[in-house]
Amino acid sequence: MSVKNVKAFGADSPEADLKQMQIDRRTVLPKDVEIDILYCGVCHSDLHFARNDWGMTVYPVVPGHEIVGRVTQVGGEVSKYKVGDLVAVGCLVDSCRTCSNCEADLEQYCTGGWVGTYGGYDKHLDTNTHGGYSETIVVDEDFVLRVPENLDKAGIAPVLCAGITTWSPLRHWNVGKGSKVAVVGLGGLGHMAIKLASALGAHVTLFSRSTNKIDDAKQLGANEVIISTDPAAMEAAAGRFDVILDTVPYAHDFNPYINTLSTNGTLVILGYLGPLDPALITVPMIMGRKTVAGSLIGGIAETQELLDFCGKHNITSDIEVINMQDINTAYDRMLKSDVKYRFVIDMKSLKG
Numbered sequence: 461m462s463v464k465n466v467k468a469f470g471a472d473s474p475e476a477d478l479k480q481m482q483i484d485r486r487t488v489l490p491k492d493v494e495i496d497i498l499y500c501g502v503c504h505s506d507l508h509f510a511r512n513d514w515g516m517t518v519y520p521v522v523p524g525h526e527i528v529g530r531v532t533q534v535g536g537e538v539s540k541y542k543v544g545d546l547v548a549v550g551c552l553v554d555s556c557r558t559c560s561n562c563e564a565d566l567e568q569y570c571t572g573g574w575v576g577t578y579g580g581y582d583k584h585l586d587t588n589t590h591g592g593y594s595e596t597i598v599v600d601e602d603f604v605l606r607v608p609e610n611l612d613k614a615g616i617a618p619v620l621c622a623g624i625t626t627w628s629p630l631r632h633w634n635v636g637k638g639s640k641v642a643v644v645g646l647g648g649l650g651h652m653a654i655k656l657a658s659a660l661g662a663h664v665t666l667f668s669r670s671t672n673k674i675d676d677a678k679q680l681g682a683n684e685v686i687i688s689t690d691p692a693a694m695e696a697a698a699g700r701f702d703v704i705l706d707t708v709p710y711a712h713d714f715n716p717y718i719n720t721l722s723t724n725g726t727l728v729i730l731g732y733l734g735p736l737d738p739a740l741i742t743v744p745m746i747m748g749r750k751t752v753a754g755s756l757i758g759g760i761a762e763t764q765e766l767l768d769f770c771g772k773h774n775i776t777s778d779i780e781v782i783n784m785q786d787i788n789t790a791y792d793r794m795l796k797s798d799v800k801y802r803f804v805i806d807m808k809s810l811k812g
Contacts, residue, residue: 461486461487461584461585462486462487463484463485463486463487463585464484464485464486464487464596465482465483465484465485466482466483466484466485466594466595466596467480467481467482467594467595467810467811468480468481468482468483468522468590468593468594468595468810469481469522469593469594469784469787469810470483470510470520470521470522470523470590470593471510471511471519471520471521472519472520473519474510474511474512474517477788478510478523478593478787478788478791480810481520481522483520483522483590483594484585484587485590485594485596485597485598486582486584486585486598487598488533488534488535488598489535489584489598489600490535490536490537490538491535491537491538491600491601491602492534492535492538492598492599492600492601493531493533493534493535493538493541493547493598493599493600493601493604494531494532494533494534494596494597494598495527495529495530495531495532495547495549495596495597495598495599495604496529496530496531496532496595496596497527497528497529497592497594497595497596497597497807498528498529498530498613498614498806498807498808499527499528499529499613499614499617499781499804499805499806499807500524500526500527500528500591500592500593500617500804500805500807501524501526501527501617501618501620501621501622501777501779501802501803501804501805502524502526502782502787502790502791502794502802502803502804502805503523503525503526503618503621503622503648503802504648504709504794505523505525505621506523506524506525506591506593506791507523507791507794507795509521509523509578509579510523510791514733516579517579518579518588521578521579521588521590522578522590522591522593522594523578523591523592523593524577524578524591524592524593524594524805525549525550525551525576525577525578525591525592525620525621526550526592526617526618526619526620526621526622526804527548527549527550527577527591527592527597527617527620528546528547528548528607528613528614528616528617528620529546529547529548529549529596529597529807530544530545530546530547531543531544531545531547532596534601535601538601539601540601540602540604540606541601541604541606545606546606546607546609546613547604547605547606547607548604548605548606548607548616548617548620548767549577549592549597549599549603549604549605549620550577550605550620550621550624550757550763551568551576551577551620551621551624551757552567552568552574552575552576552577552603552757552759552760553575553576553577553580553589553599553600553603554574554575554580554583554600554603555567555570555572555573555574555575556570556571556572556573556574557602558572559571559572565759565760565761565762566759567759567760568628568756568757568758568759569756575589576589577589577591577592577597578590578591578592579591593784593787593805593810594807594810595807595810595811602760603760605620605760605763605764605767606764606767607767607771608767608768608770608771610771610774611770611771611774611776612776614779614781614804614806615776615777615778615779615804616767616770616776616777617777617779617802617804618648618652618777618779618801618802618804619652619766619767619770619775619776619777620763621757622648622649622652622777622801622802623652623656623766623770623777624757624758624762624763624766625649625652625730625755625756625757625758626649626652626653626656626657626705626707626730627652627656627758627762627763627765627766627769628755628756628757628758628762629703629705629728629730629753629755630653630656630657630660630703630705631758631762631765632755633702633703633726633728635657635660635662635702635703636660636661636662637660637661637662638661638662638663639657639660639661639662639663639702639703640662640663640665640700640701640702640703640722641653641657641662641663641664641665641701641702641703641704641705642664642665642666642667642686642700642701642703642704642705642717642720643657643664643665643666643667643682643704643705643707644667644688644704644705644706644707644708644717645667645706645707645708645709645731646666646668646673646676646677646801647707647709647797647801648777648801648802649705649707649730649731650666650705650707650801651680651777651778651800651801652777652801653705653707654666654677654680654681654682655680655681655775656766656769656775657681657705658680658681658682658683659681659769659773659775663683664681664682664683665682665683665684665685665686665697665700665701666682666684666685666686667685667686667688667704667717668685668686668687668688669687669688669689670687670689671685671687673685676800680778688716688717694716694719694720697720698719698720699719699720699721699722699723699748700720700721700722701720701721701722701725702721702722702724702725702726703725703726703727703728704717704720704721704725704726704727704728705728705730706727706728706729706730706731706732707730707731708731708732709731709732710731710732711732711734711735711736711737712732713738714727714729714736714740714752715738715740715741715744718740718741718744718745718750718752719744721744721748721750722748723748723749723750724748724749724750724751725748725750725751726750726751726752726753727750727751727752727753728753728754728755729752729753729754729755730754730755740752777801777802777804778800778801778802779801779802779803779804780799780800780802780803780804781803781804781805781806782803782804782805782806783805783806783809784805784806784807784809784810785809787805790803
């Protein structure tokens with residue numbers, strides 16, 4: 461099939477800095493939407509994939525799955541969007557669409573194999589998909605999302621990953637008015653978890669290892685902060701929380717937080733992939749019917765629900781806008797948690 465050559469930023473190897481390169485986008489098919497990318501958020505997953513930390517990267521790789529842009533062209537069978545619409549693309553650009561999970565709007569758990577915005581398999585071009593660190597992207601209309609026009613276009617980008625990763629468990633575990641929710645970790649995921657849980661009407665608590673995040677947490681909507689390194693404070697919190705969202709991306713001890721769950725409470729792991737160290741102590745889980753669970757992103761319908769909710773409540777991420785050419789510095793800073801709370805790339809810097 462015919463292709464269109466566009467500018468992008470990507471990596472050729474795990475050790476290489478990201479650099480400008482040319483990639484092919486397919487020309488618009490009947491159900492496709494072509495999007496001029498205005499902003500793209502920077503996720504920890506981008507860095508992990510660029511550096512092959514998970515051992516699955518095929519090079520060259522163009523990261524980016526927090527995409528906001530304008531529709532520039534639509535295929536002849538597209539019914540949901542028109543040229544000029546403000547739209548978004550998140551972590552998924554396709555799935556099998558026929559398994560029970562896809563039929564239940566749970567494409568993120570597609571048993572036939574969902575297709576990531578980057579690093580997935582593009583069945584049309586018979587190659588890997590490339591992400592939003594680029595001028596344009598072409599996506600099937602069923603995986604395109606509508607963005608409320610009242611929202612800041614740069615600030616909404618991280619909602620496509622950090623936002624939906626926290627929204628999905630909040631919805632699944634029925635968080636609402638009167639719920640007692642705690643958040644572990646105040647970064648990209650954690651700050652969105654606080655904003656969204658607060659907007660849903662929950663009483664929100666941040667667990668932090670130090671006191672220097674108290675003011676930030678409360679400005680984001682937290683009702684209180686518990687210092688997790690204070691044994692007395694942790695003991696006083698025993699049995700309090702219905703849901704805990706743990707957003708910390710590295711191995712740490714989950715056991716102190718399990719003790720703060722109420723009967724039937726659930727700790728949801730969002731940030732860490734890997735073996736638990738130290739191991740879970742099952743006694744409080746059995747004695748209090750407490751659950752440790754995991755959660756991925758949300759499906760397309762749930763992500764659209766989130767964007768609509770953000771439009772209603774004027775919720776966006778707290779961001780620092782950067783030029784595309786500064787991405788390698790941004791990656792280094794991200795490893796040091798030197799950002800409040802997400803980087804977003806202004807794609808004008810690539811197109812100029």
